[in-house]
Amino acid sequence: MLTTVKNRLLFILLSLFVFLCCSNSNHHLPDKLADLGLAKVLQNKEATRIINKMHDKKLDDCENLIVLYGDKDSGNTLYVSIYENVEKAKTNLMQMAMKIAKGTAVFAPLTYSKMGENVHFQTQGMGFQHYLYRVDNILIWWQVVPDKAQASFTDLLNFDFKPLQDRVARQ
Numbered sequence: 001m002l003t004t005v006k007n008r009l010l011f012i013l014l015s016l017f018v019f020l021c022c023s024n025s026n027h028h029l030p031d032k033l034a035d036l037g038l039a040k041v042l043q044n045k046e047a048t049r050i051i052n053k054m055h056d057k058k059l060d061d062c063e064n065l066i067v068l069y070g071d072k073d074s075g076n077t078l079y080v081s082i083y084e085n086v087e088k089a090k091t092n093l094m095q096m097a098m099k100i101a102k103g104t105a106v107f108a109p110l111t112y113s114k115m116g117e118n119v120h121f122q123t124q125g126m127g128f129q130h131y132l133y134r135v136d137n138i139l140i141w142w143q144v145v146p147d148k149a150q151a152s153f154t155d156l157l158n159f160d161f162k163p164l165q166d167r168v169a170r171q
Helices: 002-027 044-055 086-100 146-158
Strands: 036-043 063-069 076-082 111-115 118-125 128-135 138-144
Touching: 036 044, 044 063, 076 146, 086 118, 086 128, 086 138, 128 146, 138 146
Parallel strands: none
Antiparallel strands: 036 063, 063 076, 076 138, 111 118, 118 128, 128 138
């Protein structure tokens, strides 16, 4: 009887461990940015459909994630697009930057800073601060309310997105 109880307890603990590891590695996204907790993750076809609709066209093949932070209606949204290679991500980042460089009806003119080999762009629009940049083959766009912008962007820059790099190849 004692062996059966130990086996059941071991099974429960092992199952919990596997669940926690798999659920964390499934998305590999920040649980918190500043004091904004992860609220919801949209991925695959659902995320791609939304992103294509926002741009009013079908974009390149890539895996898309849309991650909502804070209250459900706050609008704090992380858009992550994982391309099959660095060149596609770099090209798409520069195309977006060029389209909004001098400002649009929705966005203020871009500002930028260079960090190592990467350029980080920043703009304002629709009541949010927007940051866009690339980590290897991963394009990141962070839309956040202004009072959470600096702290959350610092957290985002410190997050390691590299485990997502081969996600497109696994699809």
